[in-house]
Amino acid sequence: PPAFSKDWTKATITLEGAYAPWNLTNADGTLGGFEPELAKVLCERAKIECTLVASDWDGMIPALNAGKFDVIMDALSITEERRQVIDFTIPYAATPAAFATAKDSPLANAAGTGATIKMTPGQTGVKEIEALKELFKGKTIGIQAATVYAKFVYDNFGDIAEIREYKTGADRDLDLQNGRIDLGFDDAVYFANAFQAANGALAFTGPEIAGSIWGEGEGLGIRKADTELRDKFNAAIKSALADGTVKTLSMKWFKMDVSPQQ
Amino acid sequence: MASLELLGFGSTGWGALLIVAALMTLAVTATALAIGAVLGAIVAAAKLSGNPFLVALGNVYTTVFRGVPELLIIYLIYFGGSSAVTSIGKAMGYEGFLGLPSFAAGALAVGIISGSYQAEVFRGAFLAISKGELEAASAIGMHRGMRFRRIIMPQVLRLAIPGLGNVWQLSLKDSALISVTGLAELMRTSQVAAGSTRQYFLFFIAGGCLYLILTSLSDRVFNGAERRANRSMPASAMGQA
Amino acid sequence: MDFTFLASTMVTLLKAVPTTLILFSLSIFFGGLLALVIVWMRVSGNPVLSGFAKGYIFVFRGSPLLIQMFLVFYGLGQFGVIRYSFLWPFLREPMVCAILSLALCTAGYTAEIFRGGIRAVSPKEIEAARSIGMSGFLLVRRILAPIAFRHALPAYSTEIVLMMKSTALASLVTVWEVTGVAQRLISQTYRTMEVFLCAAIIYLVLNFIILQGMALLEYSLSRHRRAIPQALKA
Amino acid sequence: MPGVTRLSVRNIRKSFGTHEVLRGISLDAQDGDVISLLGASGSGKSTFLRCINLLETASDGEIWVDGEHIEMIHKKGKTRPASQKQVDHIRSELGMVFQSFNLWSHMTILQNVIEGPIHVLKRPRAECIAEAEALLEKVGIADKRHAYPAHLSGGQQQRAAIARALAMKPKVMLFDEPTSALDPELVGEVLRVMRALAEEGMTMLVVTHEMSFALNVSNRVVFMREGLIESSGTPDEMFAGGATPAFRQFIGHFGTGQ
Amino acid sequence: MPGVTRLSVRNIRKSFGTHEVLRGISLDAQDGDVISLLGASGSGKSTFLRCINLLETASDGEIWVDGEHIEMIHKKGKTRPASQKQVDHIRSELGMVFQSFNLWSHMTILQNVIEGPIHVLKRPRAECIAEAEALLEKVGIADKRHAYPAHLSGGQQQRAAIARALAMKPKVMLFDEPTSALDPELVGEVLRVMRALAEEGMTMLVVTHEMSFALNVSNRVVFMREGLIESSGTPDEMFAGGATPAFRQFIGHFGTGQ
Ligand SMILES: Nc1ncnc2c1ncn2[C@@H]1O[C@H](COP(=O)(O)OP(=O)(O)OP(=O)(O)O)[C@@H](O)[C@H]1O
Ligand SMILES: Nc1ncnc2c1ncn2[C@@H]1O[C@H](COP(=O)(O)OP(=O)(O)OP(=O)(O)O)[C@@H](O)[C@H]1O
Ligand SMILES: [Mg+2]
Ligand SMILES: [Mg+2]
Numbered sequence A: 001p002p003a004f005s006k007d008w009t010k011a012t013i014t015l016e017g018a019y020a021p022w023n024l025t026n027a028d029g030t031l032g033g034f035e036p037e038l039a040k041v042l043c044e045r046a047k048i049e050c051t052l053v054a055s056d057w058d059g060m061i062p063a064l065n066a067g068k069f070d071v072i073m074d075a076l077s078i079t080e081e082r083r084q085v086i087d088f089t090i091p092y093a094a095t096p097a098a099f100a101t102a103k104d105s106p107l108a109n110a111a112g113t114g115a116t117i118k119m120t121p122g123q124t125g126v127k128e129i130e131a132l133k134e135l136f137k138g139k140t141i142g143i144q145a146a147t148v149y150a151k152f153v154y155d156n157f158g159d160i161a162e163i164r165e166y167k168t169g170a171d172r173d174l175d176l177q178n179g180r181i182d183l184g185f186d187d188a189v190y191f192a193n194a195f196q197a198a199n200g201a202l203a204f205t206g207p208e209i210a211g212s213i214w215g216e217g218e219g220l221g222i223r224k225a226d227t228e229l230r231d232k233f234n235a236a237i238k239s240a241l242a243d244g245t246v247k248t249l250s251m252k253w254f255k256m257d258v259s260p261q262q
Numbered sequence B: 001m002a003s004l005e006l007l008g009f010g011s012t013g014w015g016a017l018l019i020v021a022a023l024m025t026l027a028v029t030a031t032a033l034a035i036g037a038v039l040g041a042i043v044a045a046a047k048l049s050g051n052p053f054l055v056a057l058g059n060v061y062t063t064v065f066r067g068v069p070e071l072l073i074i075y076l077i078y079f080g081g082s083s084a085v086t087s088i089g090k091a092m093g094y095e096g097f098l099g100l101p102s103f104a105a106g107a108l109a110v111g112i113i114s115g116s117y118q119a120e121v122f123r124g125a126f127l128a129i130s131k132g133e134l135e136a137a138s139a140i141g142m143h144r145g146m147r148f149r150r151i152i153m154p155q156v157l158r159l160a161i162p163g164l165g166n167v168w169q170l171s172l173k174d175s176a177l178i179s180v181t182g183l184a185e186l187m188r189t190s191q192v193a194a195g196s197t198r199q200y201f202l203f204f205i206a207g208g209c210l211y212l213i214l215t216s217l218s219d220r221v222f223n224g225a226e227r228r229a230n231r232s233m234p235a236s237a238m239g240q241a
Numbered sequence C: 001m002d003f004t005f006l007a008s009t010m011v012t013l014l015k016a017v018p019t020t021l022i023l024f025s026l027s028i029f030f031g032g033l034l035a036l037v038i039v040w041m042r043v044s045g046n047p048v049l050s051g052f053a054k055g056y057i058f059v060f061r062g063s064p065l066l067i068q069m070f071l072v073f074y075g076l077g078q079f080g081v082i083r084y085s086f087l088w089p090f091l092r093e094p095m096v097c098a099i100l101s102l103a104l105c106t107a108g109y110t111a112e113i114f115r116g117g118i119r120a121v122s123p124k125e126i127e128a129a130r131s132i133g134m135s136g137f138l139l140v141r142r143i144l145a146p147i148a149f150r151h152a153l154p155a156y157s158t159e160i161v162l163m164m165k166s167t168a169l170a171s172l173v174t175v176w177e178v179t180g181v182a183q184r185l186i187s188q189t190y191r192t193m194e195v196f197l198c199a200a201i202i203y204l205v206l207n208f209i210i211l212q213g214m215a216l217l218e219y220s221l222s223r224h225r226r227a228i229p230q231a232l233k234a
Numbered sequence D, E: 001m002p003g004v005t006r007l008s009v010r011n012i013r014k015s016f017g018t019h020e021v022l023r024g025i026s027l028d029a030q031d032g033d034v035i036s037l038l039g040a041s042g043s044g045k046s047t048f049l050r051c052i053n054l055l056e057t058a059s060d061g062e063i064w065v066d067g068e069h070i071e072m073i074h075k076k077g078k079t080r081p082a083s084q085k086q087v088d089h090i091r092s093e094l095g096m097v098f099q100s101f102n103l104w105s106h107m108t109i110l111q112n113v114i115e116g117p118i119h120v121l122k123r124p125r126a127e128c129i130a131e132a133e134a135l136l137e138k139v140g141i142a143d144k145r146h147a148y149p150a151h152l153s154g155g156q157q158q159r160a161a162i163a164r165a166l167a168m169k170p171k172v173m174l175f176d177e178p179t180s181a182l183d184p185e186l187v188g189e190v191l192r193v194m195r196a197l198a199e200e201g202m203t204m205l206v207v208t209h210e211m212s213f214a215l216n217v218s219n220r221v222v223f224m225r226e227g228l229i230e231s232s233g234t235p236d237e238m239f240a241g242g243a244t245p246a247f248r249q250f251i252g253h254f255g256t257g258q
Helices: A034-046 A060-065 A080-085 A127-136 A148-157 A169-178 A188-197 A227-242 A245-254 B002-007 B015-048 B052-067 B070-091 B102-128 B131-139 B144-181 B186-197 B200-232 B235-240 C003-015 C017-043 C047-062 C065-076 C094-119 C123-131 C136-173 C178-189 C192-221 D045-052 D084-093 D109-119 D125-138 D154-166 D184-199 D211-216 D235-239 D245-250 D252-256 E045-052 E084-093 E109-119 E125-139 E154-166 E184-199 E211-216 E235-239 E245-250 E252-256
Strands: A010-015 A023-025 A049-054 A097-102 A116-118 A140-144 A162-166 A183-187 A202-210 D005-016 D019-030 D034-039 D060-065 D072-075 D078-081 D094-097 D172-176 D203-207 D220-225 D228-233 E005-016 E019-030 E034-039 E060-065 E072-075 E078-081 E094-097 E172-176 E203-207 E220-225 E228-233
Touching: A010 A034, A010 A060, A023 A034, A023 B186, A034 A049, A034 A227, A034 A245, A060 A080, A060 B070, A097 A169, A097 A188, A127 A148, A127 A202, A140 A148, A140 A169, A148 A162, A148 A183, A162 A169, A169 A183, A169 A188, A169 A202, A169 C065, A183 A188, A188 A202, A188 A245, A227 A245, B002 B200, B015 B052, B015 B102, B015 B144, B015 B186, B015 B200, B052 B102, B052 C136, B052 C192, B070 B102, B070 B144, B070 C192, B102 B144, B131 B144, B131 E094, B144 B186, B144 B200, B144 E109, B186 B200, B186 C065, B200 C047, B200 C065, C003 C017, C003 C178, C003 C192, C017 C047, C017 C094, C017 C136, C017 C178, C017 C192, C047 C094, C065 C094, C065 C136, C094 C136, C123 C136, C123 D094, C136 C178, C136 C192, C136 D109, C178 C192, D005 D045, D005 D203, D019 D045, D019 D203, D019 D228, D034 D045, D034 D211, D034 D245, D045 D060, D045 D172, D045 D203, D078 D084, D084 D094, D094 D154, D109 D125, D109 D154, D125 D154, D154 D184, D184 D203, D184 D211, D211 D235, D220 D235, D220 D245, D228 D235, D228 D245, E005 E045, E005 E203, E019 E045, E019 E203, E019 E228, E034 E045, E034 E211, E034 E245, E045 E060, E045 E172, E045 E203, E078 E084, E084 E094, E094 E154, E109 E125, E109 E154, E125 E154, E125 E184, E154 E184, E184 E203, E184 E211, E211 E235, E220 E235, E220 E245, E228 E235, E228 E245
Parallel strands: A010 A049, A116 A202, A140 A162, A140 A183, D034 D203, D034 D220, D094 D172, D172 D203, E034 E203, E034 E220, E094 E172, E172 E203
Antiparallel strands: A097 A183, A097 A202, D005 D019, D005 D060, D072 D078, D220 D228, E005 E019, E005 E060, E072 E078, E220 E228
């Protein structure tokens, strides 16, 4: 890392451009979605001239550290493992997670569907979860490899269900429709959007799970050395949360408010 | 099917982006093939040199770059290359990050792999030149350099064309792996379009078809080149090449 | 260098080696069988069969394996006909699909390689066989196939090594072989270089063993091309 | 023994495209006949031999091998043998020795020789090996039985090819220029083997450029010209005064020593 | 013109591994000499020619071409030419015609013929083409000048190879079995060309199995046996009574008509 302080007037922000509705690519090649619009607001407030570049999700963090760009804004959950290698801003979103299944599946409409429960890290014996365990015995649950949700499913359902790891959530959704697996577990916001594409073949089942169990939420990833850049964005996020800008954009793209509860 | 509109050229169609991406794939592969040709010629020369050290070096090159999955090599060059460039920049007094642009990193990675295959192609072509023709060249007093230029080179190129066609095919598909560098080539653009519209099958089939079009176009080029180069061969022997 | 990390990475990756080897050996086996059928169609002289074979070879050699695998695994299940057919219990299994798409792909390449071998058989040796009354399968089994296989061997070893590397794509369809495990390890630890270095060593060793084996086979099948053995000279 | 007709050919014709290479050839070979087939390059000698053992299909004409008639089907202007089984059987009764030897490169000499008896004639292996070794002894290359063709000299390969053909115990042997591309000493070796076969009463049809063989070993000389038999007769008739002008011109080089 | 020594070889020796193939060969060729080199297969004829134009390096002995001595360096038991430049120069004065023609397959016949004059001798292109066409005319294949070697018959390729060698205006021509693998008619064609060269006074060294050539065209016959010159003399001396027993045995096949 450079041992000098940089006067941040310009920065490059990366996102995948293929993770609708967080970020996506339009048919004309421009980037759109919740994060590109929020990025515009944040950069204006931080007085930084930002360039958005698309890059592949695999290798995004090493590429940040290799200096290919300065900021990751790609629904990146703030986790302890990631903190080992990069720094985060405060979260600009925090989303609940939930199970999905085929609409005509016997597992549909499990107890608690539509409700929300809050959980803390390491919490056990939650009665709603125990009820799901009963129901999911012997079933196959699909998750995206190496996510916080994967860890949750292993911890709570690893002993009663078969777990299959996918490289992407989209692959898992296709297999859920194909009937190779019975359940999927992922970010509820992501699922809500995916259900539209599945033409109503998929639906939530069981309660949405929110709270600090998912960590602080989604923040911007920044190299550890670039503390000034981080501070500038922290201030910008604070102000965007305070005046409701985040909520407005969130309602536009997610049809729900994903602003983290302060 | 309304979703077919997504492949069109209007404001909601991905047609234009996919075509541009196919051209990018073509550009990366062509650059890689050129890099590979230079490396391949050098490595083939080393392996044919008879000098045990050079031969061993050549063998290590071809073994490693043909034996390790392409994706790993691309990662090593994309990230490893960046740190190398950065440290060179530092040595020259430039403070800060310097990246290898993704086009350069991708073309270099695929080129290095392609070089290991091309080295074998060139070596095989050289060994296939009739010894008698080389002796005939010596017998009229041609010196080494002239023999190489007038007799060996033209024939190596001719004999290597079918092999180079195969290497091109391989490199075309290796280029699909450099999507990890974020370069908007055909594979990545298909994936991005699929992820943004959630029309996975539509865009993967469209991408696959574009690859097939690239393949058949390049087949045509190589077949034409082979025919031209084989003017001197009788029709029956051409089939054997 | 953090050797404890390298060692633990190596152990994790080595656990995935059996998966890689199963993918590899079964797809080579079934791909080889399929290639024989395709090459038979290709050289049959029947325009319908050879047209089909040409189309097959074109499609499977011309498009990326990644796309083929995706369509086989996620695409087939989209069709109710398949999902409710007797095939589904097999196609439902990720391992079966991965092997199927690897085999379909390598069959295209292998068919071309075998065809090259067949064309390299001297027509004169075939005539000599005909002239003593050989034809049909006997001719293929005794003369054509052994000579063609020997000719095809160098190209075939290259294809086999390419297949070993192609198994790396199987994690797309939830079969976690060496490269997939390596990638998962990276997204947990973000130590790209170390993990990939371990993976590279594993593949290098596997491919080295395969190539040595093939070279041995080639050597034992080319007695007739080698310099005269000393005993015979005398 | 003479009197048994081993091979009979009537009015064979063969065209390649519009080029008529054989324009009606008839020939009979009795038991023990050694017939030399002479003719300029391109006159159709090889094509004639290839038609006899059906490596080419004659467009017209009839062939009998050891009294068995080869059935042909004429359909849509094309001709083909009626039964592949009969073709295989006929071929196993005709030994062919090619100009370029055509030994199977992936087999040793012994394996080359026993291949046909074991796999085509389906005879017991041990018996075939014993016979093959005797044959190799006879042609003088028994010591090379475990060598591969690529390790043998031209003359040795030629003799191995003869042994391979003989191992099938053919009724008739067809030789296509068995001594071209050999040096005089090797020519001598091969001709010695053929002369021995002739003395044993083997029926042979030999395309050759060796006038001395035609003159001294064969009992009939057939001269082909442009797809026809221009003249034929005993060697004495042909090489002495009775020759036609065309044959006299053909052997001119041989006759005058240049 | 006789009297100028074009080629002089003294006591040439050559071994491959432990096998001594040439065991001390000496030979002189004057202007206009046509020397036939006879000998059994393996006697070292080809190796001898290859040593003369340095495609092989003799382990011992001296060579002069047109009076110029070829310098050799002996070091650590190995011998090599002192100067590659001299080697290239000497080779351009010796024409070699290989048994297997060795035409450059990627060039037309005309290109094959002009390649040496233009690139080795650095003569003007137009002049070389004119001369090459005259040469091709002379050997009778002018109409094939734009064909590639693979499209020519053996006899035509052989004559093209002769034209290619002649285009370098060599002092001495070396022929290695120029007529084997040709049919009698083609042999006649090629020998006619060589006879014409002999009449023009070209110095030639010809490895051949054509006894008629040795007898009628050459003015000296050299018989090699096991790496040595067993006997030599005029054709009349050699083929008449004066022959050694070994030579008589060698030509036996030719001499007796079988
Ligand atoms: N497969 C073929 N297709 C077309 N023409 C052919 C074919 N085989 C032979 N010919 C032609 O048929 C004619 C006779 O050929 P053939 O080989 O029988 O001659 P040959 O008498 O054996 O000559 P040679 O002494 O040179 O061997 C030649 O003009 C040749 O060009
Ligand atoms: N490069 C080589 N390495 C080892 N031995 C060789 C080599 N070249 C030739 N010989 C051996 O040298 C001997 C003489 O070979 P050479 O080719 O000179 O014979 P030749 O008289 O030309 O015979 P032919 O009439 O068959 O052409 C042979 O025994 C041959 O095996
Ligand atoms: Mg012929
Ligand atoms: Mg020789």
